[in-house]
Amino acid sequence: MTTVLDALNQALHAAFQADETVFLLGEDVLDPYGGAFKVTRGLSTAYPGRVLPAPISEAGITGIAAGMALRGLRPVVEIMFGDFITLIADQLVNHIAKFRWMYNDQVRVPLVIRTPMGGRRGYGPTHSQTLEKIYLGVPGLRVLAPSSIGDPGGLLSRAILEDDNPVLFIENKLLYLLPVQHPAGMEEFEATESKAELLGEGDSYAPTFTLALGGAPPAAITLVAYGYMAELARQAALRLAYEFEIFTELVIPTQLAPFEIEAVLASTRRSGRLLTIEEGTFSLGWGAEILARSVEALGSGLRAARRVAALEVPVPASGILELQALPSVEHIVQTAKKMV
Amino acid sequence: MTTVLDALNQALHAAFQADETVFLLGEDVLDPYGGAFKVTRGLSTAYPGRVLPAPISEAGITGIAAGMALRGLRPVVEIMFGDFITLIADQLVNHIAKFRWMYNDQVRVPLVIRTPMGGRRGYGPTHSQTLEKIYLGVPGLRVLAPSSIGDPGGLLSRAILEDDNPVLFIENKLLYLLPVQHPAGMEEFEATESKAELLGEGDSYAPTFTLALGGAPPAAITLVAYGYMAELARQAALRLAYEFEIFTELVIPTQLAPFEIEAVLASTRRSGRLLTIEEGTFSLGWGAEILARSVEALGSGLRAARRVAALEVPVPASGILELQALPSVEHIVQTAKKMV
Amino acid sequence: MSPVPDPLELYRQILRIRRFEETVLNKFSSGVFFGTTHTYLGQEANAVGVLSCARPDDIVVSNHRCHGHFLAYGGEPRALFAELMGRETGVCGGRGGSQHLHWRNFYSNGVQGGTVPLATGMALAEKLRGSGAAAIVFLGDGTLGEGIVYESLNIASLWRAPILFVVENNRIAQTTPSELAVAGAIATRFEAFGISCIELDSSDVLEILPAAGRLLDEIHAEPSPRALVLHTARFGPHSKGDDTRDSIDVERLRRTRDPLVIHGARLPEEQRKAIEAEVVEQITLAFRLALGDPAPDPQSLPGATTP
Amino acid sequence: MSPVPDPLELYRQILRIRRFEETVLNKFSSGVFFGTTHTYLGQEANAVGVLSCARPDDIVVSNHRCHGHFLAYGGEPRALFAELMGRETGVCGGRGGSQHLHWRNFYSNGVQGGTVPLATGMALAEKLRGSGAAAIVFLGDGTLGEGIVYESLNIASLWRAPILFVVENNRIAQTTPSELAVAGAIATRFEAFGISCIELDSSDVLEILPAAGRLLDEIHAEPSPRALVLHTARFGPHSKGDDTRDSIDVERLRRTRDPLVIHGARLPEEQRKAIEAEVVEQITLAFRLALGDPAPDPQSLPGATTP
Ligand SMILES: Cc1ncc(C[n+]2csc(CCOP(=O)(O)OP(=O)(O)O)c2C)c(N)n1
Ligand SMILES: Cc1ncc(C[n+]2csc(CCOP(=O)(O)OP(=O)(O)O)c2C)c(N)n1
Numbered sequence A, B: 001m002t003t004v005l006d007a008l009n010q011a012l013h014a015a016f017q018a019d020e021t022v023f024l025l026g027e028d029v030l031d032p033y034g035g036a037f038k039v040t041r042g043l044s045t046a047y048p049g050r051v052l053p054a055p056i057s058e059a060g061i062t063g064i065a066a067g068m069a070l071r072g073l074r075p076v077v078e079i080m081f082g083d084f085i086t087l088i089a090d091q092l093v094n095h096i097a098k099f100r101w102m103y104n105d106q107v108r109v110p111l112v113i114r115t116p117m118g119g120r121r122g123y124g125p126t127h128s129q130t131l132e133k134i135y136l137g138v139p140g141l142r143v144l145a146p147s148s149i150g151d152p153g154g155l156l157s158r159a160i161l162e163d164d165n166p167v168l169f170i171e172n173k174l175l176y177l178l179p180v181q182h183p184a185g186m187e188e189f190e191a192t193e194s195k196a197e198l199l200g201e202g203d204s205y206a207p208t209f210t211l212a213l214g215g216a217p218p219a220a221i222t223l224v225a226y227g228y229m230a231e232l233a234r235q236a237a238l239r240l241a242y243e244f245e246i247f248t249e250l251v252i253p254t255q256l257a258p259f260e261i262e263a264v265l266a267s268t269r270r271s272g273r274l275l276t277i278e279e280g281t282f283s284l285g286w287g288a289e290i291l292a293r294s295v296e297a298l299g300s301g302l303r304a305a306r307r308v309a310a311l312e313v314p315v316p317a318s319g320i321l322e323l324q325a326l327p328s329v330e331h332i333v334q335t336a337k338k339m340v
Numbered sequence C, D: 001m002s003p004v005p006d007p008l009e010l011y012r013q014i015l016r017i018r019r020f021e022e023t024v025l026n027k028f029s030s031g032v033f034f035g036t037t038h039t040y041l042g043q044e045a046n047a048v049g050v051l052s053c054a055r056p057d058d059i060v061v062s063n064h065r066c067h068g069h070f071l072a073y074g075g076e077p078r079a080l081f082a083e084l085m086g087r088e089t090g091v092c093g094g095r096g097g098s099q100h101l102h103w104r105n106f107y108s109n110g111v112q113g114g115t116v117p118l119a120t121g122m123a124l125a126e127k128l129r130g131s132g133a134a135a136i137v138f139l140g141d142g143t144l145g146e147g148i149v150y151e152s153l154n155i156a157s158l159w160r161a162p163i164l165f166v167v168e169n170n171r172i173a174q175t176t177p178s179e180l181a182v183a184g185a186i187a188t189r190f191e192a193f194g195i196s197c198i199e200l201d202s203s204d205v206l207e208i209l210p211a212a213g214r215l216l217d218e219i220h221a222e223p224s225p226r227a228l229v230l231h232t233a234r235f236g237p238h239s240k241g242d243d244t245r246d247s248i249d250v251e252r253l254r255r256t257r258d259p260l261v262i263h264g265a266r267l268p269e270e271q272r273k274a275i276e277a278e279v280v281e282q283i284t285l286a287f288r289l290a291l292g293d294p295a296p297d298p299q300s301l302p303g304a305t306t307p
């Protein structure tokens, strides 16, 4: 069994091996510790001098990595907790994402910023958030998020080795210990994979998976979820089918921005109903853009649309509150039931 | 004639006069300069010691002001250009917006952060953006934006004097020189004002205006716009009516977050069609949440929905490019025409 | 103006933190607490020494390693246990957890560095309101990496904020030794902004207390910032099981830098024993009471759905 | 290793910046330029002195006041005029405008402070790639307010980045005098991070050049950061009409701190005149050619709609 953690760690090793311009900057990333979530484990031992242990300076190391990227290296930054991506907002928005276009396409910024996101570990308001929504829709910035389905390691290594644009790579903490599942080998689901064409850029390397319940009647709702929420949505799809005979299709994008929702539209055209699930807070989350694009494209063909998301409060430390504040299988099931 | 600039300046003076716990922190806010856009003019002369001229430290002064707010003062921060609100992301998201809830409702943070936003002045990629979308949907943070219609000064002074929660106050630069228009006194439009009820908070003090063309047939499209875009939308509404006989209703919220879209829904229920206009870039902008909430509420009753927004590139310095990149009356008219 | 310290009370306070934190570490694996924790083991004399000099209205701003500061400030062990357990009776009703505390004039937050401007602003507010109170903010050596610290030092100096910056230099940040994270000399970072600084390499509460007292007296006498750099020793892991240091080095620290032993040596054994018994009982009781405290109501969350 | 300076060439470069910037200010009201501008009038000797010592592969990172740096780096006046006019032939095709330039190893951006880590990272990249190049980053006194500057100094020092930090202390930031914005002494802010610093109060290119040369030699000899603090004088407004300083003070600066006069005094009048004629012709021509250059195609924008 390979966990998502293993896969990401192996992808880093492979990228370091494949290209000596790959470097990693982050806090507490040296062995034996190997990073707060161990994603970088072994790297500093195998590649001494290419793992740069940084002071607690998220903005500074992001800017430094951007400078390295502008000068021919392929740096990877680890932000210890996704909650701290607020600290790199200016570097991301006003520097990194702008350079290529603002400098008239004369430069490239092959930079990957990885960060663990999400709650359910009782870490409290400043160590549990799902904040990537603030960076979805920044021109020039790609945001990726693997789930446990498909090839999370491959997604990371292609971002590092092949993408000449800046990438924010979101790793939900609860994914780390899940086994990687090959889409073709999933019990109960039939998977198809698509890669939407991006405006003027050709195909994206980030796949979208569409999971249909094997042998089920046509889906009544299209579920859309990414990251760890894809796992909850998968469980909800099974419960909806077995307990309530509500059949769904589950669309799992790995690229959050730029938005590419062809697969969502394809499924929603069939089902007529759309339900997004995300771990971030509700208002102006990722799901808002999915719903907006869907109603733009489908008009009254979109018969019903809903979003499941976190309640609009900081993530509480107390477990009983945290469970209520964050989306659960139960929330998804209850919301879906109201849609049909 | 009172311009929006006058109104905001007078509101600051009145707030300083009314409450001696009001302070202002910002860069270059002292007289005779009185701030880069002159909104603070005269304050440091009239209230010496209460206008604190700050070093170029956006994050620091925001944090300092938050500390002041936690200890019984009512500080106002001016961020010289809205582009730099990226620098205060951590203070806003992980400190200011969280305190009240995270500290179990034991504290209040009566802090207003004002900033000029927007383009059309050729200032280029780092001085022309409309970035408030990254802060729409942060639990605990209110985002307000006056337009030239109604009482922009009153909105500011109520935020300063009456609101015990943090407020981000967005001032589009092109509004400054527009005359303030009383909604009742607008030629060609009949205005109604509403204040949506906010979850558990009673009425918001931030009004929403709905403008209907006087004596026109029922509206075929609901336009929704805020800030300076409300002015462009107003012009577009007239052109659509006079040149194309497409009648619209224009909804102008002054509170962007928390989202309260009752007035939008009321109008859209009548028109069946929704068009949002915003100056920020398209993806996951303010309009996405308006569309998402509308389709959630109206389902297939929402027959068509579109958004007009900035192109997904940095704001170019060159005028001819900037004009194309940002929404114009022409863009609104063309998009509306395609909807009916 | 520095208080005349009662050596018994100082010992009691150091011990209270020690036993509290040991309880936290020992019980963590039993699953009673949520999330994670950062114990103050080994650094107790800093909080006790500094906060013994704080005046009743002074403000204390703390960081992730806040239990010791909170208890030395006068916070209730039971309320802190309850907070770690996510109970309604916790310092913040279970919402904040270990790193996010507020009680009276005590505030902590878990994002490194971001608390420093807040403390500066609080100090300024007290000055502007003429309350006479000062602020004390604790930060670690690693947190000197955050730029916002320097924005705050600059403004605190320019605007003469009545604030004491206390750097607890335990020479490590999580797993990163300060040689890898702090260039130059810590004290000069304050002096560069015109803030004068006292530096101490001690775990003796009776050395720390008067130094802090002198600085706080100066601050209260004429509002302006000061810094106190305390070279100190972290005895435990950063949070729970994550100590990457050589155990021989940690052992040496425990032997030579234990504030409890250093100060305890001044007290007769029977007094120490009496205090020990009292504190153990207090902490044991606090833990037990907290365990019995009610959980918060999840339906109290805005927008909560009934299951 | 410092270059032997050709006094005529130094004069020519100072004058080229002077005449360029005067043209910008004079023509602004005619509406040929977009947005705003920040001229380098009075500070010309800094860019010319420092960049005369840069090696061909060295990197230059600049800020809002970048025209002088760009021209001293070797940038074309016509391309810069065209950029200010928003033309396709501009340095960045009109996309960037006055503050956002990139050409060869020259980069500027308009957000204060954020360029400093970038420059540090570029310097590190050159070191890691073994290219032998160094980075030079210009920042103003006011920009010392930004925290990210100190994050960069710390890391540059720890990781021994081959970078020269050049502070142009014109004692004002927009309208804010440095007394209101900079606590302590500037040089000590570098020294606090273990970065050694040369400080000069001069507008004489022949004083600035050797100081910069020495520091760059040190950096190139053994990669590590250095700082150069140049106390200097801004002659013009911050951008266009926004000078709040007493005009008598500004007059005095113009009289006593003019790099053109100071260095010009070393040259025979006829040589000065010849250079003057040559530069005026060059700038006039550049302006005229730029004016005739084509505008970019708005349809080139992704997602552009045909009207
Ligand atoms: C902005 C931010 N970055 C990273 C972290 C994760 N983190 C928590 S404590 C810590 C180390 C802090 O070291 P130091 O300041 O020396 O304090 P100590 O733990 O030694 O008391 C880190 C990196 C954080 N909480 N906030
Ligand atoms: C982050 C940020 N804050 C504010 C500004 C607006 N601004 C542009 S230049 C300037 C003053 C800069 O002063 P200084 O660093 O001394 O450079 P000088 O203009 O004197 O050359 C300010 C406040 C900015 N560009 N970036």
Ligand SMILES: [Mg+2]
Residues within 6 Å of the ligand: C140, C141, C142, C168, C169, C170, C171, C172, C173, C174
């Ligand atoms: Mg430490």
Ligand SMILES: [Mg+2]
Residues within 6 Å of the ligand: D140, D141, D142, D168, D169, D170, D171, D172, D173, D174
């Ligand atoms: Mg200056």
